[in-house]
Amino acid sequence: MTEEITYADLEFSKSYALENISKPAAPEGKALHSSSSTWRLAALTLLILCLALLLGMLALGIVFFQVSNDFQKQFGNLMRNQETLQTNFSKRLQDMKDHLCLKGEENNENNGSSCMLCPANWQWMGGDTCFYISTQKRSWEESQRFCSLQNSTFLMLKHRHKLNHVPPRENTQYYWIGLHKSGENSWYWTDGSALLTKKEDWIDLYPSYNCGYLYRGKIYNDHCTEKYLWICEKAAVKLRLLTTGIQMGISLATKPELPASFLPRVQ
Numbered sequence: 001m002t003e004e005i006t007y008a009d010l011e012f013s014k015s016y017a018l019e020n021i022s023k024p025a026a027p028e029g030k031a032l033h034s035s036s037s038t039w040r041l042a043a044l045t046l047l048i049l050c051l052a053l054l055l056g057m058l059a060l061g062i063v064f065f066q067v068s069n070d071f072q073k074q075f076g077n078l079m080r081n082q083e084t085l086q087t088n089f090s091k092r093l094q095d096m097k098d099h100l101c102l103k104g105e106e107n108n109e110n111n112g113s114s115c116m117l118c119p120a121n122w123q124w125m126g127g128d129t130c131f132y133i134s135t136q137k138r139s140w141e142e143s144q145r146f147c148s149l150q151n152s153t154f155l156m157l158k159h160r161h162k163l164n165h166v167p168p169r170e171n172t173q174y175y176w177i178g179l180h181k182s183g184e185n186s187w188y189w190t191d192g193s194a195l196l197t198k199k200e201d202w203i204d205l206y207p208s209y210n211c212g213y214l215y216r217g218k219i220y221n222d223h224c225t226e227k228y229l230w231i232c233e234k235a236a237v238k239l240r241l242l243t244t245g246i247q248m249g250i251s252l253a254t255k256p257e258l259p260a261s262f263l264p265r266v267q
Contacts, residue, residue: 143230152234154178179212
Protein backbone atom coordinates (compact mmCIF):
# COMPACT_ATOMS: atom_id res chain seq x y z
CA MET A 1 0.00 0.00 0.00
CA THR A 2 2.69 2.33 0.94
CA GLU A 3 4.67 1.54 -2.18
CA GLU A 4 1.71 2.29 -4.45
CA ILE A 5 1.20 5.69 -2.87
CA THR A 6 4.82 6.49 -3.28
CA TYR A 7 4.82 5.61 -6.99
CA ALA A 8 1.67 7.62 -7.59
CA ASP A 9 3.15 10.59 -5.82
CA LEU A 10 6.27 10.37 -7.89
CA GLU A 11 4.36 10.27 -11.17
CA PHE A 12 2.23 13.21 -10.11
CA SER A 13 5.26 15.16 -9.03
CA LYS A 14 7.03 14.39 -12.30
CA SER A 15 4.02 15.44 -14.32
CA TYR A 16 3.66 18.62 -12.31
CA ALA A 17 7.29 19.46 -12.74
CA LEU A 18 7.13 19.02 -16.50
CA GLU A 19 4.15 21.30 -16.78
CA ASN A 20 5.87 24.06 -14.83
CA ILE A 21 8.99 24.05 -17.02
CA SER A 22 8.80 27.13 -19.39
CA LYS A 23 9.39 26.73 -23.13
CA PRO A 24 12.69 28.10 -24.42
CA ALA A 25 12.53 31.54 -26.17
CA ALA A 26 12.87 31.77 -29.99
CA PRO A 27 16.44 32.55 -31.14
CA GLU A 28 17.29 36.15 -32.06
CA GLY A 29 18.87 35.00 -35.32
CA LYS A 30 15.48 34.39 -36.90
CA ALA A 31 14.45 38.08 -36.49
CA LEU A 32 17.77 39.21 -37.87
CA HIS A 33 17.32 36.93 -40.86
CA SER A 34 13.92 38.51 -41.64
CA SER A 35 15.35 42.07 -41.41
CA SER A 36 18.29 41.12 -43.62
CA SER A 37 15.94 39.75 -46.30
CA THR A 38 14.06 43.07 -46.40
CA TRP A 39 17.28 45.05 -46.89
CA ARG A 40 18.46 42.68 -49.57
CA LEU A 41 15.20 43.15 -51.45
CA ALA A 42 15.47 46.93 -51.17
CA ALA A 43 19.10 46.85 -52.31
CA LEU A 44 18.21 44.61 -55.23
CA THR A 45 15.38 46.93 -56.24
CA LEU A 46 17.70 49.95 -56.04
CA LEU A 47 20.32 48.13 -58.06
CA ILE A 48 17.77 47.30 -60.74
CA LEU A 49 16.65 50.94 -60.86
CA CYS A 50 20.26 52.12 -61.17
CA LEU A 51 20.90 49.65 -63.96
CA ALA A 52 17.73 50.78 -65.73
CA LEU A 53 18.78 54.42 -65.35
CA LEU A 54 22.25 53.62 -66.63
CA LEU A 55 20.83 51.77 -69.62
CA GLY A 56 18.48 54.68 -70.31
CA MET A 57 21.33 57.19 -70.18
CA LEU A 58 23.40 54.95 -72.41
CA ALA A 59 20.55 54.72 -74.92
CA LEU A 60 20.09 58.50 -74.85
CA GLY A 61 23.81 58.97 -75.41
CA ILE A 62 23.75 56.66 -78.41
CA VAL A 63 20.72 58.46 -79.85
CA PHE A 64 22.33 61.87 -79.26
CA PHE A 65 25.55 60.75 -80.92
CA GLN A 66 23.65 59.46 -83.95
CA VAL A 67 21.57 62.64 -84.22
CA SER A 68 24.68 64.81 -83.82
CA ASN A 69 26.53 62.79 -86.43
CA ASP A 70 23.60 63.05 -88.86
CA PHE A 71 23.38 66.79 -88.23
CA GLN A 72 27.09 67.24 -88.93
CA LYS A 73 26.75 65.32 -92.18
CA GLN A 74 23.69 67.32 -93.25
CA PHE A 75 25.41 70.59 -92.32
CA GLY A 76 28.47 69.60 -94.32
CA ASN A 77 26.31 68.70 -97.32
CA LEU A 78 24.45 71.99 -96.97
CA MET A 79 27.69 73.99 -96.92
CA ARG A 80 28.98 72.16 -99.98
CA ASN A 81 25.69 72.78 -101.78
CA GLN A 82 25.83 76.44 -100.80
CA GLU A 83 29.36 76.78 -102.16
CA THR A 84 28.29 75.08 -105.39
CA LEU A 85 25.25 77.34 -105.72
CA GLN A 86 27.37 80.42 -104.96
CA THR A 87 29.88 79.42 -107.63
CA ASN A 88 27.15 78.75 -110.19
CA PHE A 89 25.40 81.99 -109.25
CA SER A 90 28.58 84.03 -109.64
CA LYS A 91 29.18 82.42 -113.02
CA ARG A 92 25.61 83.22 -114.09
CA LEU A 93 26.06 86.83 -113.00
CA GLN A 94 29.28 87.09 -114.97
CA ASP A 95 27.59 85.57 -118.02
CA MET A 96 24.75 88.08 -117.70
CA LYS A 97 27.25 90.91 -117.40
CA ASP A 98 29.11 89.70 -120.48
CA HIS A 99 25.88 89.54 -122.49
CA LEU A 100 24.15 92.66 -121.18
CA CYS A 101 26.83 95.17 -120.34
CA LEU A 102 28.27 97.41 -122.98
CA LYS A 103 31.94 96.79 -123.56
CA GLY A 104 34.15 99.58 -122.33
CA GLU A 105 37.83 100.31 -122.39
CA GLU A 106 40.30 98.53 -120.15
CA ASN A 107 39.84 100.95 -117.26
CA ASN A 108 36.19 101.69 -117.95
CA GLU A 109 33.63 101.30 -115.17
CA ASN A 110 31.75 98.79 -117.31
CA ASN A 111 34.53 96.31 -116.62
CA GLY A 112 34.01 96.45 -112.86
CA SER A 113 31.27 95.31 -110.50
CA SER A 114 28.78 97.66 -112.16
CA CYS A 115 27.99 98.57 -115.73
CA MET A 116 25.59 100.59 -117.83
CA LEU A 117 22.86 99.09 -119.97
CA CYS A 118 21.41 100.74 -123.07
CA PRO A 119 18.62 99.58 -125.40
CA ALA A 120 19.43 97.87 -128.66
CA ASN A 121 20.81 100.23 -131.33
CA TRP A 122 21.70 102.79 -128.68
CA GLN A 123 25.28 103.75 -127.87
CA TRP A 124 27.12 104.43 -124.65
CA MET A 125 30.37 106.38 -124.48
CA GLY A 126 30.79 106.61 -120.71
CA GLY A 127 28.86 108.59 -118.17
CA ASP A 128 25.23 107.86 -117.38
CA THR A 129 23.52 108.51 -120.72
CA CYS A 130 22.65 106.41 -123.76
CA PHE A 131 22.54 108.00 -127.21
CA TYR A 132 20.67 107.13 -130.37
CA ILE A 133 22.15 108.28 -133.68
CA SER A 134 19.57 108.06 -136.44
CA THR A 135 20.27 106.65 -139.88
CA GLN A 136 17.23 108.30 -141.49
CA LYS A 137 16.49 111.94 -142.12
CA ARG A 138 13.39 113.68 -140.83
CA SER A 139 12.17 117.13 -139.92
CA TRP A 140 12.83 118.56 -136.47
CA GLU A 141 9.28 117.90 -135.29
CA GLU A 142 9.26 114.32 -136.63
CA SER A 143 12.63 113.69 -135.01
CA GLN A 144 11.40 115.07 -131.70
CA ARG A 145 8.34 112.81 -131.89
CA PHE A 146 10.56 109.78 -132.51
CA CYS A 147 12.61 110.54 -129.39
CA SER A 148 9.43 110.90 -127.33
CA LEU A 149 8.16 107.52 -128.54
CA GLN A 150 11.46 106.01 -127.36
CA ASN A 151 10.89 107.49 -123.89
CA SER A 152 13.83 109.78 -124.47
CA THR A 153 14.58 113.39 -125.37
CA PHE A 154 16.44 115.24 -128.05
CA LEU A 155 20.12 115.69 -127.31
CA MET A 156 20.57 118.75 -125.06
CA LEU A 157 24.05 120.30 -125.01
CA LYS A 158 23.81 122.69 -122.11
CA HIS A 159 27.53 122.29 -121.50
CA ARG A 160 30.18 121.79 -124.11
CA HIS A 161 31.97 118.98 -122.28
CA LYS A 162 28.94 116.77 -122.87
CA LEU A 163 30.11 116.44 -126.46
CA ASN A 164 32.89 114.21 -125.15
CA HIS A 165 30.29 111.53 -124.34
CA VAL A 166 28.31 111.82 -127.56
CA PRO A 167 29.18 108.95 -129.95
CA PRO A 168 31.21 109.77 -133.07
CA ARG A 169 29.24 111.22 -135.95
CA GLU A 170 29.78 111.76 -139.63
CA ASN A 171 31.41 115.12 -140.14
CA THR A 172 29.44 115.76 -143.31
CA GLN A 173 26.01 115.32 -141.68
CA TYR A 174 23.74 117.67 -139.76
CA TYR A 175 22.01 116.32 -136.62
CA TRP A 176 18.89 117.81 -135.11
CA ILE A 177 19.19 118.44 -131.36
CA GLY A 178 16.73 119.58 -128.70
CA LEU A 179 17.12 123.31 -129.17
CA HIS A 180 14.43 125.55 -130.63
CA LYS A 181 13.30 129.17 -130.69
CA SER A 182 10.10 130.30 -129.00
CA GLY A 183 8.89 133.87 -129.31
CA GLU A 184 10.89 136.62 -130.90
CA ASN A 185 14.39 135.52 -130.06
CA SER A 186 14.23 133.23 -127.04
CA TRP A 187 15.89 129.84 -127.29
CA TYR A 188 14.94 126.84 -125.17
CA TRP A 189 15.95 123.26 -124.74
CA THR A 190 13.25 120.62 -124.99
CA ASP A 191 13.09 120.25 -121.19
CA GLY A 192 11.93 123.88 -120.96
CA SER A 193 15.20 125.40 -119.73
CA ALA A 194 16.47 128.50 -121.50
CA LEU A 195 19.68 128.69 -123.50
CA LEU A 196 22.01 130.84 -121.44
CA THR A 197 23.84 132.41 -124.36
CA LYS A 198 23.46 132.40 -128.11
CA LYS A 199 26.99 133.46 -128.93
CA GLU A 200 29.92 131.27 -127.98
CA ASP A 201 32.73 129.73 -129.96
CA TRP A 202 30.63 126.54 -130.32
CA ILE A 203 27.16 128.15 -130.66
CA ASP A 204 26.23 130.20 -133.71
CA LEU A 205 22.51 130.98 -134.02
CA TYR A 206 20.66 133.28 -136.40
CA PRO A 207 17.24 134.87 -135.77
CA SER A 208 15.78 133.67 -139.09
CA TYR A 209 15.66 129.95 -138.20
CA ASN A 210 13.87 128.22 -135.33
CA CYS A 211 15.49 124.79 -134.85
CA GLY A 212 19.01 123.91 -133.78
CA TYR A 213 21.29 121.24 -135.17
CA LEU A 214 24.78 119.92 -134.50
CA TYR A 215 27.50 120.02 -137.12
CA ARG A 216 31.17 119.20 -136.48
CA GLY A 217 30.92 119.89 -132.76
CA LYS A 218 29.15 123.25 -133.12
CA ILE A 219 25.49 124.28 -132.82
CA TYR A 220 23.75 126.05 -135.69
CA ASN A 221 20.10 126.58 -136.62
CA ASP A 222 17.96 126.08 -139.71
CA HIS A 223 14.37 125.76 -140.95
CA CYS A 224 12.55 123.13 -138.87
CA THR A 225 11.18 121.44 -142.00
CA GLU A 226 14.62 120.50 -143.28
CA LYS A 227 15.37 116.75 -143.33
CA TYR A 228 18.33 115.96 -141.13
CA LEU A 229 19.56 113.11 -139.00
CA TRP A 230 18.96 113.46 -135.27
CA ILE A 231 20.29 112.41 -131.87
CA CYS A 232 18.21 111.23 -128.90
CA GLU A 233 19.40 110.69 -125.35
CA LYS A 234 18.02 108.79 -122.38
CA ALA A 235 19.15 107.61 -118.97
CA ALA A 236 21.32 104.54 -118.90
CA VAL A 237 20.31 101.71 -116.59
CA LYS A 238 23.02 100.97 -114.06
CA LEU A 239 23.53 97.29 -113.35
CA ARG A 240 25.36 96.40 -110.16
CA LEU A 241 26.60 92.86 -109.71
CA LEU A 242 26.34 91.99 -106.03
CA THR A 243 27.23 88.77 -104.25
CA THR A 244 23.55 88.37 -103.37
CA GLY A 245 22.14 89.17 -106.78
CA ILE A 246 21.60 91.98 -109.25
CA GLN A 247 20.64 95.52 -108.45
CA MET A 248 19.35 97.73 -111.21
CA GLY A 249 18.57 101.41 -111.19
CA ILE A 250 18.19 104.38 -113.48
CA SER A 251 20.92 106.92 -113.08
CA LEU A 252 18.89 109.84 -114.42
CA ALA A 253 15.31 110.94 -113.89
CA THR A 254 12.84 110.28 -116.65
CA LYS A 255 12.39 113.10 -119.07
CA PRO A 256 9.88 115.82 -118.13
CA GLU A 257 6.83 116.41 -120.23
CA LEU A 258 7.34 119.25 -122.67
CA PRO A 259 4.78 122.06 -122.36
CA ALA A 260 2.98 122.86 -125.58
CA SER A 261 4.16 126.46 -125.35
CA PHE A 262 7.74 125.31 -125.81
CA LEU A 263 7.15 123.50 -129.09
CA PRO A 264 8.80 125.37 -131.97
CA ARG A 265 6.94 126.97 -134.78
CA VAL A 266 7.42 124.92 -137.91
CA GLN A 267 9.24 127.00 -140.47
